[in-house]
Amino acid sequence: MSIHPILSALRRQKTGTTLIALQIALTLAIVCNALFIIRTQFEQMGRPTGLDERNLLMAATTQSGINSSTDAGKATLDASIKADLTALRQLPDVIDAYETRSIPLSGGLWGLGIRMMPSGAYGSHTTYFDADEHTLATLGLRLVAGRNFRSDEIGEDDDFGVLQPAVIIVSKHLADNLFPRGDALGKPVYFTSATKPSTIVGIVERMQTSSTYSGTDNRTWDSTLVPMRLVTPSRHYVVRTRSGRLAAAMQSVPAALYAQDPQRVIPDGSGGDEAGVRRFAQIRAEAYQGDRTLAMLMGIISIILLAVTGCGIAGLSSFWVGQRRRHIGVRRALGATRRDIVRYFLIENALISVAGVIVGILLTFEFNGWLMRQFELTRLSPVYVLMGVVMLLLLSQGAALAPALRAARIAPVEAIRSS
Amino acid sequence: MFKYYLQLGLRSLRRNPVLTALMVLAIGFGVASSMTTYTVFRAMSGDPIPWKSDKLFFPQVDAWGPNPRNGTEPADAMTYIDAVSLTRDHRAHLQSALYPIAPTVHSDDPTQKSRTAPGQAVDSEFFPMLDVPFLYGGGWTAADDEQHARVAVISKSLNQRLFEGTNSVGQSIQLDSHSYRVSGVLDDWHPQPKFYDLATTDAFGTADQVFLPFTTATDAQLATRSGFLCIKLPGPGWAATLNSSCVWIGYMVELDTPSQVSTYRTYLEGYAREQQASGRFGWVPNNRLRDFSAWLDFEHVVPPQTKTSFVVALCLLLVCMVNTVGLLLAKFLRRSGEIGVRRALGASRLAIAAQFGVEAGTIGMAGGVLGLMLTWLGVQVMHGSLPRQFAALAHIDLLLLWQTLLLAVVATVLAGLYPIWRAMYVRPALQLKED
Secondary structure (H helix, E strand, O other), rough: OOOOOHHHHHHHHHHHHHHHHHHHHHHHHHHHHHHHHHHHHHHHOOOOOOHHHHHEEEEEOOOOOOOOOOOOHHHHHHHHHHHHHHHHOOOOOEEEEEEEEEOOOOOOOOOEEEOOOOOOOOEEEEEEEEOOOOOOHHOOOOOEEEEOOOHOOOOOOOOOOOOOOEEEEEHHHHHHHOOOOOOOOOEEEEEEOOOOOOOEEEEEOOOOOOOOOOOOOHHOOEEEEEEEEEOOOOEEEEEEEEEOOOOHHHHHHHHHHHHOOOOOOOOOOOOOOOOOEHHHHHHHHHHHHHHHHHHHHHHHHHHHHHHHHHHHHHHHHHHHHHHHHHHHHHHHOOOOOOOHHHHHHHHHHHHHHHHHHHHHHHHHHHHOOOOOOOHHHOOOOOHHHHHHHHHHHHHHHEEEEEEEEHHHHOHHHHOOOHH | OHHHHHHHHHHHHHHHHHHHHHHHHHHHHHHHHHHHHHHHHHHHOOOOOOHHHHHHEEEEEEEOOOOOOEEEOOOOOHHHHHHHHHHHHHHOOOEEEEEEEEOOEOOOOOOOOOOOOEEEEEEEOOHHHOOOOOEEEOOHHHHHHHHHOOOEEOOOOHHHHHHOOOOOOOEEEEEEEEEEEEEEEEEOOOOOOOHHHHHOOOOOOOOOOOOEEHHHHOOOOOOOOOOOOOOOOOOOOHHHHHHHOOOEEEEEEEEEOOHHHHHHHHHHHHHHHHHHHHOOOOOOOOOOEEEEHHHHHHHHOOOHHEEEEEEEHHHHHHHHHHHHHHHHHHHHHHHHHOOOOOOOOOHHHHHHHHHHHHHHHHHHHHHHHHHHHHHHHHHHOOOOOOHHHHHOOOOOOOOHHHHHHHHHHHHHHHHHHHHHHHHOOHHHHHHHHOO
């Protein structure tokens, strides 16, 4: 069948044609970008932290009334931390435990510059975590080179002051970042304001920082473990439980801590506070809540959009069929088959859709560019555009099918019937 | 006439229920998605102190000089040294340094567990500057600031827990290892975004429960519970922290007139120049004095995800409107014959426009009602899925109700403009002839 009569028919209903094409173009632009945002969010959320996440929990606790800036106060706190840890490690539900201020995804970023010399430009930046000889075992981190900390290497961190431990363990990402030739092990580095070097004695395969934010520099994988025990009134205990004992440990861990000091604070999560004892799944869910909501919203909006566009095309197509009953009747009377009529409407729809899709592709990249400028999104991959194009062409044809079939049922006698 | 058009409209809408339903659904969903994301956006970009926000300013003094972290933009928080100097010079009408604290509240009742009370260390002028509402008593005095007095203002909820809601002014509470006299109890007060504490903390945290004098809190060595940024790390000990170039203190001033603002700018310039002359700053003065809205913007109070969803939802509404244009056009032009008869019988073009305008408006209203129900549903879903601190913010009020209906009607009538125009210019003769 020649396209010519279809084109000339389209020319006579310019407005309707333009509206459908415009709607397809806009829908394509939005759905492609929405799908891309969803994919980006899911990619972010799916990244493993490098920890053994299933059996981990973290308990926040504060002991007040002890002045940590005096030597006596420090000694009291230090003794209390050691007693807490001993009590926790003796629990039947617990495999191991250590004390720190943050773990991957828990929020609270403690960052430092890192360089090869005590002065000059920083080679990189890192998030550091307080750790001791129990940390690797508790978190389930995999050491790929070097060794763990020894208990005699663990110093005191009083929250302020220059950080310059003699030894450190870094993530492989940071090691490769600092020493691209892969010879980081045994090399000295200097933290912000430090005058003494810290030697890299161990490298762990993967360890995410405490923030989920991942810029283009991938700094979210640049973690450092420092052999320090935080000696301050507010601290966190990280506990690895026996398999299947996580729920029990959620009760026994705070009970054991209260048994050590009934006056301490462990927030119970009431009154809008964050709960003091959280399993890692909760920490992960909270860290990614914003991303998950965004993905969900984009999904809902895409579905509504496709539905509205589909219905709109179906509505206008059936209006056209209604308008051209006599015309269809004449064609049928002149020998056109039902199949010819269906084909006519589907080709008409395809022409409009293709025009819409072409404009839509341009709009899609425009919209993506705007999102990139405004919200630090990455560039849209053409695969999503292709997916969107196929989806919209199918949707459009599907929406036009029912009116086209209805048109095919119009009897030739309509040609002579007065409207 | 309106009533007649309404009847005509309703009859026409009933004639093709599918087309009508399509339009109502499109408008309903378009409006609902926009309004749902808008409730969240509105809550986050809100001004919790509209009667005074134009008088509140946030000074920044560059204590770091040009550096790789911030470039040439001064840090948003202040060093202890600068905060104390600004307070001592007292050049604004009202002013306060502040930093977030988290003392432990001990209860006399041994069955009650100790709890951490989030709060702020502030100067006495904080309360009049922010028009903080009091249930009992009031803030402390400037003399209390100077004498580093152990006084406290507590929130209604903390008062409820410690004193069962009775007037506790003059009573004492135990915070960490010191006891403080209660000078006032706040009424419900939880401004969101928490504009006074943006320099170091998130905008949507829990309400502050305890306020202590800034001087007293630093005396008691209460550390900040939040941001503490250093370009050069301090030595050990509290004194070293106070004397360091680390920034951890927020600062606010109230300036009532433009001339006060420019005077204060000059003062900040002079202060930084003094520091440069004394050798503390090795760079030319680099200050900012942002007003309220510039400050909220600078602190990125509205997360990019909220903006993205709002923009995408607006685009959805746009598509729904394009959709409605097409469907209304189909609907109106199908009735060309009817229009022809009415025009031939003497109806003016304006009358035709009014008739179809009323019809479009009716669809808009129906879409608006559907949109309202869907918005309500949407907000419920958002409550379940947003981070806890944002969820409480998103709520439907009377204003939102009207806005939803208005948006629906305006969107539909806008979408109807072109179809109405086409209907107005249907040529009566042609229609009558064809029939």
